[in-house]
Amino acid sequence: xxxxPLFGGTGKGVxxxxxxxxxxxxxxxxxxxxxxxxxxxxxxxxxxxxxxxGNCRGMLITGxxxxxxxxxSLYRMGSTLELYEIGAVVGGDRVSMAAGKTxxxxxxxxxxxxxxxxxxxxxxxxxxxxxxxxxxxx
Numbered sequence: 320x321x322x323x324p325l326f327g328g329t330g331k332g333v334x335x336x337x338x339x340x341x342x343x344x345x346x347x348x349x350x351x352x353x354x355x356x357x358x359x360x361x362x363x364x365x366x367x368x369x370x371x372x373g374n375c376r377g378m379l380i381t382g383x384x385x386x387x388x389x390x391x392s393l394y395r396m397g398s399t400l401e402l403y404e405i406g407a408v409v410g411g412d413r414v415s416m417a418a419g420k421t422x423x424x425x426x427x428x429x430x431x432x433x434x435x436x437x438x439x440x441x442x443x444x445x446x447x448x449x450x451x452x453x454x455x456x457x
Contacts, residue, residue, distance in 0.1 A: 344361065344362055345359050345360060345361045345362055347359055347360075348360055372389035372390055372392065372394060372402060372404075373389045373390020373391070373392070374389065374390060374411075375387055375388070375389055376388040376389070376390075376408075376410075376411070376412065376413050376414045377413055377414035377415065377416050377425070378416070379416040379417070379418055379423065381418035381423065381438075382438065383397065383398065384396060384397055386405075386416065386418075386423055386436070388408045388414045388416075388425065391407055391408060391409055391410065391411070392404050392405070392406065392407055392408060393405040393406055393407075393408050393425065393434070393436065393443055405436065405441065405443050406436075406443035407443075408425055408427065408434055408443075409427070409431075409432060410427045410428065410431060410432075412427065412428055414426065414427050415454070415455060415456040415457045416457060417457035418438075420438075421437065421438055421439060422435050422436060422437050422438060423435065423436040423438065424436075424457050425457075426453060426454040426455065426456065426457050427453070428453055428454070428455055429452065429453045429454060429455055430452065430453045431453045432445050432446070432453065433445070433446040433451055433453060433454065434446060
């Protein structure tokens with residue numbers, strides 16, 4: 320039987336379960352003892368959430384909140400699914416987000432602006448360091 324590379328390259332990471340690929344709405348599960356190294360399992364979610372705030376460009380869960388960039392704004396969503404608009408994140412492409420204990424960082428692409436959000440104060444600001452040249456991932 321011929322194998323069809325549906326998801327692109329075959330680069331391997333530090334384990335069979337990791338690779339250079341990025342899966343959206345699905346995840347990779349190792350399949351030990353079979354001819355294939357992994358199975359791709361679809362994950363559509365448990366219910367539809369229509370925020371009406373624009374396309375989702377990225378999201379991250381930290382603490383008790385989900386932070387998401389919808390359209391050109393950063394939002395915070397709590398356990399009751401209420402949306403609170405925090406501030407502007409320009410662009411229309413996907414973003415990469417990471418959080419530490421005190422701040423959330425958002426990058427919008429190489430040569431594009433980046434942002435940091437201070438969790439304790441609720442302040443979103445653009446990264447203004449002259450050495451920051453943008454980035455695709457955090």
